Amino acid sequence: MHFGLTEEQEMIISTTRSFVEKELYPHEAEIERTGHLDMDVVREIQAKAMEAGLYAANMPEDVGGAGLDTLSWLMYEKELGRANYALHWTAVARPSNILMAGTDEQKEKYLYPCMKGEKWDCLAMTEPGAGSDLRGMTATARQDGDDFILNGTKHFISHADIADFSIVFMATGEEDTPRGKKKLITAFFVDKGTPGFSVRDGYQNVSHRGYTNAVLEFDDCRIPRSQMLGEVHKGFDVANTWLGATRLQVAATCLGRAERALQHAVEYSAERKQFGQQIGKFQGVSFKLADMALELKAANLLTWDAGWKFDQGTVTESDMSMAKLKATEMLAFVADEAIQIHGGMGLMDELPLERIWRDARVERIWEGTSEIQRHIISRELLRPLGG
Template sequence: MQFGLTEEQSMIIDTTRAFVENELYPHEAEVERTGHLPMEIIKDVQVKAIEAGLYAANMPEEVGGAGLDTLTWLMYEKELGRANYALHWTCVARPSNILMAGTDEQKEKYLYPCMKGEKWDCLAMTEPGAGSDLRGMTATARADGDDFILNGTKHFISHADIADFSIVFMATGEEDTPRGPKKLITAFFVDKDTPGFTVRDGYRNVSHRGYTNAVLEFDDCRIPKSAMLGELHKGFDLANTWLGATRLQVAATCLGRAERAMQHAVEYSAERKQFGQQIGKFQGISFKLADMATELKAADLLTWEAGWKFDQGTVTESDMSMAKLKATEMLAMVADEAIQIHGGMGLMDELPLERIWRDARVERIWEGTSEIQRHIISRELLRPLGG
C-alpha cells in the first residue's frame, strides 16, 4: 500500500473540495434553517456537478462514470462529506452500484437516466420490524403468472420522496438454516407511479436536515417479472456483491466532517485568548486536540487500507466493519470535543459544529449499527477457532 497521493488523486481531491466550498457551503444555512432542499437548488448544482465531472463519479467509465478505483472514490467521498448531507448526496448524486447488475433493458430504463441526472434511485430494505435482521423481513413478493404481487411496508427509506423508482428487497420464499427458518430475498425495480405503491412522508430526523426518509407501502402492487433485479431468491447475495462498500462510503464522509470540525477547533484554539494567552496553550485544550488528531488519523488509515484492499480483492468484512466503526465513533468524539473547545459558541448555528454534532449521531446506526460492526469483527476473530 502506497501512502503518497498520485497526481490524479490530488487533482480529484482539490477539484471536489473546491466544488464543495464554492457550490455547496453557500446553501447550507438555508437547508439547515428550513429542513428543505429546494428543487431549484438541486437542479442548479446538479448541472454544475455534471460539468465538473463530479456527478455519478462512483460509477464505471463504460456507463459514463469516472471509473475511480475504490481508494480514490473514498477520497472523493471524504471531500463531499464535508458539506450538508442532503446537498452533496442529492445534488452530486452517486447512483447505487447495484444498478450495474441489471439487464441491458433495465440499464436503459434505470441506470443511464440516473447517470445523466434525469432520474434518482433509492434502496428499500429496512422494515419497522426488520432493521439489522434483513432476512427477518415480512414484506413479500408473490409470483402470479407473468407478474409478482408485492405487499408490505418499508421505512427509513432515504430520499424516496424524489426518487423516480425504488430498488425493493422482498421475501419470496423461506429456507431452513441451523438457526431456524430464514427468508429468501429477491430484489425488484418498482416505478413510483405503479398502482398499489405509495410513498408517504417519513419521520423528522435530528440528523441530516433536508435529507429525507420515507415510508413505502405496497398493497397488492403488481409488477412484471421483467422488473426483477438479478435472480429469484438471490437478493441477499446481490446486496452483498454490489453494496459491500457502502460501509466504507459512510466512513469516508465521516472523515470529511470530522476534518472540518477539527479545522475549526484548531483555528479557534490558536485565535481565542483567555487569561492572557491562546487557549490552545492550556493543557486541557491541547490534549483534546492531540487526541482528536490521533483518532482522526487512525480512522483515515483504517478506511484507506480497506479501500485499497477492496481493489486488491483481499478486503474482509472485518476490514470494512473496523473502518465504519472507527470513523463513525471518531466523528462523534471529534464533533463533541470541537464544541467543548468553542464553549457556548460551539452550539450556535453561526458555526457548522452543532450540525456536525447532530449529524454524527445517525452514522453509528445506518448501514449497520456499531453493535453489528462489532459482531462482524468478533465473529471473524473467533470463527477460525470454532467460535
C-alpha cells in the same frame, strides 16, 4: 508500504474540495434553517457538478461515470462529506452501484437516466420490524403467472420522496438453516406511480436536515417479472456483490466532517485568548486537539486500508466493519470535543459544529449499527477457532 497519493488522487481531492466550498457551503445555512432542499438549487448544482466531472463519479466509465478505483472514490466521498448531506447526496448524486446488476433493458430504463441526472433511485430494505435482521423481513412478493404481487411496508427509506423508482427487497420464500427458517429475498424495480405502491412522509430526523426518509407501502402491487433485479431468491447475492463498499462510503464522509470540525477547533484555539494567552496553550485544550488528530488519522488509515484492499480483492468483512466503526465513533468524539473547545459558541448555528454534532449521531446506526460492526469483527476473530 507507500502512503503517498498519486497526481490523479491529489487532483480529485483539490477539485472536489473546491467545488464543495464554492458550490455547497453557501446553501447549508438555508437548508439547516428550513429543513428543505430546494430542487431549483439541486438542478443548478447538478449542472455544475456534471460540468466539473463530479456527478455519478462512483460509477464505471463505460456507463458514463468517472471509473474511480475504490480508494480514489473514498477520497472523493471524504471531500463531499464536509458539506450538508442532503446537498452533496442529491445535487452531486451517486447512483447505486446495484443498478449495474440489471439487464441491458433495465439499464436503459433505470441506470442511464440516473447517470444523466434525469432520475433518482432509492434502496428499500429496512422494515419496522426488520432492521439489522434483514432476513426477518415480512414484506413479500408472491409470483402470479408472469407477474409478482408485492405486499408490505418499508420504512427509513432515504430520499424516496424524490426517487423516480425504488429498488425493493422482498421475501419470496423460506429456507431451513441451522438457526431455523430464514427468508429467501428477491430484489425488484418498482416505479413511482405503480398502482398499489405509495410513498408517504417518514419521520423527522435530528440528523441531516433536508435529507428525507419515507415509508413505502405495497398493497397488492403488481409488477412484471421483467422488473426483477437478478434471480428469484438471489436478492442477497445481488446486494453482496454490488453494495459491498457502502460501509466505507459512510466512513469516508465521516472523515470529511471530522476534518472540518477539527480545523475549526484548531483555528479557534489559536485565535481565542483567555487569561492573557491563546487557549490552545492550555493543556486542557491542547491535549484535546492532539487526541482529535490522533483519532482522525487512525480512522483515515483504517478506511484507506480497506479501500485499497477492496481493489486488490483481499478486503474482509472485518476490514470494512473496522473502518466504519472507527470513523463513525471518531466523528462523534471529534464533533463533541470541537464544541467543548468553542464553549457556548460551539452550539450556535453561526458555526457548522452543532450540525456536525447532530449529524454524527445517525452514522453509528445506518449501514449497520456499531453493535453489528463489532459482531462482524469478533465473529471473524472467533470463527477459525470454532467460535
